[in-house]
Structures are given as C-alpha cells and as structure tokens.
Amino acid sequence: MDNKAFDLSISNLGTTRRHDYDIALLPWGATEPHNLHLPYLTDCILSHDIAVDAARLAKEKYGIMSMVMPPVTMGQQNPGQREQPFCVHTRYETQKAILTDIAESLYHQGIRRLVIINGHGGNTFKSMIRDLCVTLPDMLIASSEWFKVCRGKDYFDDPGDHADELETSVMMYYHPELVRLEEAGDGHSRTFAAETLRDGVAWVPRNWNSISDDTGVGNPALATPEKGRRFAEAVVARYADLLRDLCAPSLY
Secondary structure, X not given: OOHHHOEOOOOOHHHHOOOOOOEEEEEEOOEOOEOEOEOOOHHHHHHHHHHHHHHHHHXXXXXXXXXXXXXXXXXXXXXXXXXXXXXXXXXXXXXXXXXXXXXXXXXXXXXOEEEEEEOOOOOOOXXXXXXXXXXXXXXXXXXXXXXXXXXXXXXXOOOOOEOXXXXXXXXXXXXXXXXXXXXXXXXXXOOXXXXXXXXXXXXXXXXXXXXXXXXXXXXXXXXXXXXXXXXXXXXXXXXXXXXXXXXXXXXX
C-alpha cells in the first residue's frame, strides 16, 4: 500500500476518503539544536518516520488502518537551550492548546483513538490527556516516547540522551544525507554536583549551558546506519503491537 494511505504530510483527500481509519498517530518533537551534526528538527523527523513505519506494519500484520499526522515542531526547552540560535521554547499552555485542537478536530471527524509518538524528552503530556478525558471521555489518547520503547543499551555501545549514538544512528538509517558526523562534538556532559539531585530526590531542569558545550549529551562517534536500522525496526514492531492493542474492543 502506498505511503499516502498512512502519511498525511504527503496524502490527499482522494486517498483518505478511500479508507476507514482506526487510529491517528501524532508525531511530536521540538525545534532545537542537536549537537553540531544533526538537524534542528531531528525529534520531529524521527518520530514521524517511526510512526509511518509502525502504521504500515500494523496494517500488514493486523489490518489496523492508521493515519500519521504531520509532526508538531513545538517543544518545551530547558534553560540554556533557549539561548541557542533559533531554538524555540513552547509553553505548556501552547502545547495543550495544540493537542486540544488536534484531538477535538479528529473527534469531530469520528476518530476515537490517538497516539502521541513523542521524540523530545522535554515534552510531557499526561496532565493534558487527563484534562482531555473530561471533555472527550470516549476518546482514547495514549502518549509514548519512541526512543524508550526498547532499551538503548541492548542496541548501542554508549547511548546518551541527546544527539547521541542512538539518535544519530537512527537518523543515519532514515536520512544519511542529513547527518554530518565529521562535524559532531563529542557530546561530553556534566551532571549535578549534588548527590540528592543526581539520585532523583527532587527534579530541577538541567541548564544546558552548564552541562554541554555542543548541546549533545552522549558521544555520537560510534553511530552507524546498521545500529539505527536494528533499533528502529525493533521499536516499530513494538508500536505495531501497541496499535493492535489500542484498537482492541476493550483495554481491560
């Protein structure tokens, strides 16, 4: 089946009218630097590509028909990132308004299931979804982070958490033309001096100017397209199973 059936960013009304859709997928990322070698829209690009592959696999394996919405580029940022050129910080209220408008539009059209495929660690959707459960009580909205669906340590030698070996490898698999690995910084990062903060006794946002010189957290030097392929395929398979489960007659 042509990708136009699954990917709204390249689809058209003639295509969408020919199908009955079970569920919508919403890739969500950010506009921010990713070390010196990856695009600003890395989080959007990867969450979108993973979602499209998952939609195709769910159709092939389970007959589930999914539509992947265009990725949302508006992400929340830590202090320090906001000072980087063209990095966009989006307030919680703005993100909630975006999600509400998308969910209500889909609901009006008869879609009752929505999965957020999040690619940016600074985004959190639980409180928004709980509020939407009040206004759209018969709509199922799920939130996930594609980079945590499978354990990075099972696929990579030295994964970090931003523009690292994992993200770089998956980008090399999907879009090698967008990766400039020879220009990458080493992704060296610093952590909190206080043991209580390192141990998670309390949470405070990391100041990116204090923890990283190149905005990376984790060395991308060992990244390869093959590592990216193996991880992406494993993540996509898990997402296909998730779509099957969310489209079952009952969750309980």
